[in-house]
C-alpha cells in the first residue's frame with residue numbers, strides 16, 4: 374500500500390469533484406490517500422507521501438495561483454515521487470485542435486514558470502454550473518459555449534467530464550508508479 378497525496382484547486386467546484394473521484398479510485402485500489410485543498414495546504418502538515426496527484430482548473434488561460442504556490446512550496450518533495458497533474462477546462466471538452474493546443478499550452482506555461490513538470494498529465498473536461506457564476510462570468514461562459522455550437526442546458530448545469538477517461542488515466546499512472554525499479558506499493 375502506498376500513500377497518495379491528492380491536492381486540488383477549484384473555483385467553481387468541479388475540480389474538487391474530480392479530486393474526490395481520484396481519491397476514491399486510489400482508495401479502491403488499496404492505497405492510503407490524503408485529499409488536500411491547495412488553499413488550506415499552506416498551513417497544513419502533509420506528512421510523507423509516495424506519489425501525488427495535483428489538479429487545478431483553467432480560468433482565463435491560467436490555473437489557480439494556489440496550485441502554483443503549492444508546487445513552489447513543496448517542489449523538492451514533489452520531485453522525489455511520481456506525480457500526475459490533471460488540468461480541468463472547457464477546452465479539454467473540445468474536438469478542435471486549437472482548443473486542445475491551448476489547454477496543453479497553459480499546462481506547459483505553468484510548468485515552465487515553475488521549472489517543474491509532472492510525470493504524467495491529463496486534460497479533463499470541466500463543467501458549467503450557472504448558480505456558481507455571477508452574471509458576467511455566466512454570460513462569458515455561455516458565449517464561449519455558443520461559439521462552440523453548444524447551447525447551455527436550461528437546468529443551468531452542464532458536465533463535460535469524461536469520468537472513464539479520468540479512471541483510465543489514473544490506472545495508467547498507478548501502473549507507472551508500480552513499475553519495477555520505481556515501485557512504491
Ligand SMILES: Cc1cc2nc3c(=O)[nH]c(=O)nc-3n(C[C@H](O)[C@H](O)[C@H](O)COP(=O)(O)O)c2cc1C
Nearest residue numbers: 384385386387388430432433434462463464499500
Ligand atoms: C470565468 C471563467 C473563465 C474560464 N476560462 C477558461 C479558459 O480560459 N479556458 C478553458 O478551457 N476553460 C475556461 N473556463 C472553464 C473552466 O475551466 C471550467 O468551467 C472548469 O470546470 C472550472 O473548474 P472548477 O469548477 O474546478 O473551478 C472558464 C470558466 C469561467 C467561469
